[in-house]
Amino acid sequence: MERGSDNExxxxxGGSVANYWRDLWHYRELFVFLAWRDVLVRYKQTAIGILWCVLKPVTTMVVFTVIFGRLASLPSNGVPYPVLVFSAMLPWQLFAGTLTDCSSSLVDNANLLTKVYFPRLLVPAATLVVNLVDFAVAGAIFAGFMVWYGVAPGLNLLLLPAFLLLALLTAVAAGLWFAxxxxxxxxxxxxxxLLVQFGLFVSPVGFSSAVVPESWRFFYFLNPMAGVIEGVRWAILGEAPRLSIPGFTLSIFLVLALLVGGVVSFRRMERSFADVV
Amino acid sequence: MSYAIKVENLSKKYLIRHQGGGAGQAALRDVLTEGARRLGKRLLGQKVAAAQYSEEFWALKDVSFQVGQGERIGIIGRNGAGKSSLLKILSRITEPSAGGVRLRGRVASLLEVGTGFHPELTGRENIFLNGAIMGMSRAEIRRKFDEIVAFAEVERFLDTPVKRYSSGMYVRLAFAVAAHLEPEILVVDEVLAVGDAAFQKKCLGKMQDVGREGRTVLFVSHNMRAIRQLCDRAILLSGGELIADGAAPQVIERYLRDTSATGEQGSLERVIASLPEDPDFKLESIGLSQGAQPLGAVVENDKPLEIEIRYRVLRRCTGLRVYFDLCDSDETLLLRSFHDEAGEGIPSVEPGDYTSRAVIPANLLGPVPYELRIRATIFNVRSCLPISGVRIPLTVALTGKYNQAYLEDTFRAKFALPLHWETVRRP
Incomplete structure (x- = not known):
């Protein structure tokens, strides 16, 4: 599809791809409205909305602290175990929420997609915003937590957005395929x-990557979320990162490749979408 | 010539899957098990039959036409003639398989009334959301906001979630937003089939206004009266091909003439096969017959017309009603009859296969075009078939005891009930 002269x-x-990105820009206001709708709907009943996005990381934190920290007595390098878990729950929740919402976004909005035209990429993209809002709320709770435990972040905190960006890119890359x-x-x-659940246990959310033997770390950090979580812990808690740099670097390239492939497969899907749903 | 829409050699192909539950989404489970089965066979050295998965179906074949700026044009054709596919391509929901379209200006469609309304959001929020989805900018919505609210008459409920709206308020609000779009090209698909009479009148009025303002209107309907009233020109589609294009009255006449008693049987089967899936109800076939013979080209009005509806009930449901409407060519409802009319109370139907038969008695139908609409609803819940039912046009010939000296087209009534007259000469 293209825009010819005088608004034609x-x-x-076979549609031309050339102006797809311009179209995307053209519909930016709709993106804002879709994101606004998702946030509004989630926080409509304000108390329950906030409770919901707090309850999940908090209960997981309690369970992991009891099982991994108390019962299995895994090491935490002097950081209070709840803080160790919560600091991982933040990026994990951001990742898992975005991935889940992204995956179901097209099907959830099927009634819209079969009736009006707009670049379909807006729909999964809009799910990012609501998950970032959730993240901000959970982050505020976590800040209170850190004050309670007397843990203060250092200058490393400035690099936090870089790790969050990687978490989002990973979620969107997989989310587009899934969608x-x-x-x-x-x-x-x-x-x-099922996949998200599996990811929660193989990523170092409930434990520190210190428990992973040195010789396995390269493979362990091929999971981009392992790198993100360790990175966030480094940024917030100032822990010396136990990253495998080559593994982590490779995982970043994997994410980028997955993302490009995701966009391409999504674009291909988009063209026949209305015929299938 | 300055055109608003230029359609060139437009074709649209669909693939109909035969296995894996018809068209639409496949199940990963089926795909995997089928794949494993084929692999297993191959490993055992057995021959694998060529996969007969899909069949091509051309919803549109090489359609070309132009619509001038400010022209009001009707698109007519039977179910499955390709009207919806054409509209979907024009509104960019689906891509053509070949050919192309040039559109000058913004396209909006009254088909999308209420699209994207979210029940949890308030009226105010939905106006903005719906407006944005239909292509209005935020500034534009803000400018027209008061006008929209006044038109919809929902001032007092602006901050109430629309899930608490009555259905009338809901439709009014949705239509108000659509009506305040200012598209250069307006597409209308069968809106007159929904809403009450007042709403339909409002729609028609709005469309006349839009035409008067020099904007282009594309109107799809089965309602010939509305087409005649609104459009100067009409296009007739049949089997995906454009078969007539010209002044509305002539094209409508051609359409009504071409429509045989029930149309080609094949197309009815295709319509039934392509019905959207319903969790409770599956229409299997509709059989029309007269005197144990399948219906021929015309309905002979001196014989009863038997209607046999075969369907499957998938889940136990309460208040399932299978029925038919008999309409005239102007969509006026003449007769409606339910399968459970003779019973009492609201029965529950167990899952299973059913056949419901009804008979339209002899000497009732007249020599006018009718449309039979087979429908099914779950009482107070929803319709299990598309809102206008499965449409079967009927052509009737007077074969009973009528005075054959007079021509059939002097017939002016909807029914031809031969009443007993006694005429005597008084001394």
Whole structure:
């Protein structure tokens, strides 16, 4: 699709990709409205909205602290165990929430997508905003936590956004693939929570990566979320990172490749979307 | 010539899957098990049959036409003729398989009334959201906000979530937003089939205004009266092909003439096969017959017309009603009859296969075009078939005891009930 002279719209078989990104810019206001809708709906019943996004990390934190910290007595390098877990729950929740919302976004908005045209990429993109708001709320709780435990972050904190960005990119990269698969296969949605659950346990959320043997670390950090979590702990708690730099670097490239592939597969899906749903 | 819409050699192909539950989404489970089965067979050295998965279906074939700026044009055709596919391409929801379209100006569609309304959000919030979805800028919505609210008559409920709105308020608000779009090209699809009479009148009025303002209107309907009233020109589609393009009255006449008793049987089957899936109800077939013979080209009005509806109930449901409407060519409802009319109370239907039969008695139908609409609803819940039902046009010939000296087209009534007259000469 392209915009010709004097506001002429040309619809061609096989559609031209050339102006897709310009179209995306053209519809930026709709992006704001979609994001605004998601936030509004989630926080409509204010008390419950906030409670909801606090309850999840807090209960997980309690369970992990009891199981990994108390029962398994895993090391925490002097950081209070609840803080260790919560600092990982923040980026994990951001990642898992975005991934889940992204995956289901197309199917959830099917009634919209089969009736009006706009670049479909806006729909999964809008889910980022509501998850960032959730993150901010949970972050405020965490700040209170740190004051309670008397842990103060240092200058490392300035690098926090870089790690969060990587978490978001990872979520969107996988989310775009999942969103397209969700449209293609109606039972794919059952698989997504399973994958997220699995990710929670293989990523160093409930424990510190210190428990991973040195010789495995390269492979362990191929999971980009392992790198993100250790990075966030480094940024907030000033812990010496136990990253495997080569593993982490490779994982960043993997995410970028996944993201490009995700956008391409999403674009391909988008063209036949209305015919399938 | 200055055109608003230029359609060139437009074609649209759909793939109909035969396995894996018809068209639409596949299940990953089925794809995987099928893949494993084929792999297993291959490993055992058995021959694998070629996958007969899909069949091409051309919803539009090489359609070309132009619409001038400010022209009001009607698109007519039977179910499955390609009207919806054409509209979907024009509103950019789906891409053509071949050919192209040039549009000058913004396209808006009254088909999208209420699209994107969120029940949790208030009326005010929904106006902004819906406006943005339909392509208005924030500044534009703000400018027209008061006008929209006044038009919809919902001032007092602006800050109430729309889930608490009555259905009338909901439709009014949705239509108000749509009506305040200022598109250069307006697409209207069968809006007259929804809403009450007052709402329909409002729609028609709005469309006349839009046309008067020099904007282009594309109107799709089965309602010939509305097309005649609103459009100067009409296009007739059949089987995805454009078969007539010209002044509205002539094209409508051609459409009504071409429509045989029930149309091609194949197309009815196709319509049934392409019905959206419903969790409770699956229409399997509709059979029309007269005197144990399948219906021919015309309905002979001196014989009863038997209607047989075969369907499957998938889940136990209460208040399932299978029925039909008999309408005339202006969509006026002449007769409606429910399958459970003879019963008492609201029965529950167990899952299983059912056949419901009804008979329209002999000597009732007249020699005018009718449309039979097969429908099914769950009482007070929803319609299990598309809102206007499965449409079957009927052509009726007078074969009963009528005075054949007079021509059929002197017939002016909707029914041809031969009443007993006695005429005597008084001494």
């Amino acid at each position: 719209i040309v619809i061609q078989a 397209a698969l969700n449209v293609r296969y109606r039972d794919f949605r059952f698989l997504v929570p």
